[in-house]
Amino acid sequence: MSDMNRGNRPLSPHLTIYRPQMSSMTSIFVRLTGIGLTLGFLLIVWWLLAAATGPGYFGFVDGLLTSWLGILVMVVSLWALWYHFLGGVRHLIWDMGYGFELRTADMMGYVMIGGSFVMTLLTLLIL
Amino acid sequence: MSYKTDMGRVIGLGSAKQGAEHWFGERLKAVALIPLTIAFLCIVAPLIGESHATVVTALQNPLKAISVILFLLVTFKHLEEGLQVVIEDYVHGKGALLTLLIVTKLGCWAFGLAGIFAVAKIAFSG
Numbered sequence: 747m748s749d750m751n752r753g754n755r756p757l758s759p760h761l762t763i764y765r766p767q768m769s770s771m772t773s774i775f776v777r778l779t780g781i782g783l784t785l786g787f788l789l790i791v792w793w794l795l796a797a798a799t800g801p802g803y804f805g806f807v808d809g810l811l812t813s814w815l816g817i818l819v820m821v822v823s824l825w826a827l828w829y830h831f832l833g834g835v836r837h838l839i840w841d842m843g844y845g846f847e848l849r850t851a852d853m854m855g856y857v858m859i860g861g862s863f864v865m866t867l868l869t870l871l872i873l
Numbered sequence: 874m875s876y877k878t879d880m881g882r883v884i885g886l887g888s889a890k891q892g893a894e895h896w897f898g899e900r901l902k903a904v905a906l907i908p909l910t911i912a913f914l915c916i917v918a919p920l921i922g923e924s925h926a927t928v929v930t931a932l933q934n935p936l937k938a939i940s941v942i943l944f945l946l947v948t949f950k951h952l953e954e955g956l957q958v959v960i961e962d963y964v965h966g967k968g969a970l971l972t973l974l975i976v977t978k979l980g981c982w983a984f985g986l987a988g989i990f991a992v993a994k995i996a997f998s999g
């Protein structure tokens with residue numbers, strides 16, 4: 747626990763010495779998208795509450811969500827959702843004991859990155 | 874057979890004994906979120922930007938309402954656990970850690986239930 751009193755002893759370097767890798771970069775982005783999606787889901791809850799309130803207030807919230815900034819937030823949140831989703835599936839695969847070979851793990855990383863963009867586009871086109 | 878000393882049992886430190894259940898619960902929620910997320914996207918994504926009447930009619934459909942409610946339920950539990958580990962990783966010091974954790978957990982419950990209430994209100998109104 748780094749909240750302990752460390753006295754005068756130094757901490758081993760970590761972020762300053764490791765080259766970014768597929769594993770570490772995809773992992774931190776799963777965490778970042780997860781945090782970002784908190785905001786996205788607060789917006790969805792707001793939108794749902796507005797729909798339950800009435801047409802007037804719903805129009806206001808809907809107007810915000812369909813403004814150019816709102817659309818941008820929605821599309822980025824959609825991408826974040828797919829990326830986080832694929833990252834989660836990768837974790838489940840690992841939890842079952844598969845996919846730890848380096849080439850497989852790297853390939854899953856590429857699937858996460860590419861797949862998130864593809865699924866975002868598909869969702870926007872189909873839905 | 875408990876291998877603790879009498880002193881150890883009195884002080885009460887040691888494993889919380891809920892680790893495996895917590896771990897499995899996280900995975901269960903994640904697996905549940907696979908179909909629930911797809912269902913949520915299929916239901917809600919086409920509704921963004923639609924008129925109020927369209928949204929209300931859609932969410933009055935029992936199957937759609939139940940799917941969205943289930944999705945919100947599991948998502949906000951998942952969110953709560955996820956944010957908990959993030960806060961535990963990066964926030965140091967007992968006071969700030971505890972306060973932030975409590976606020977976050979209460980917030981997840983509040984917003985999750987607010988969302989579920991909203992869908993239920995629409996679903997019961999028709």
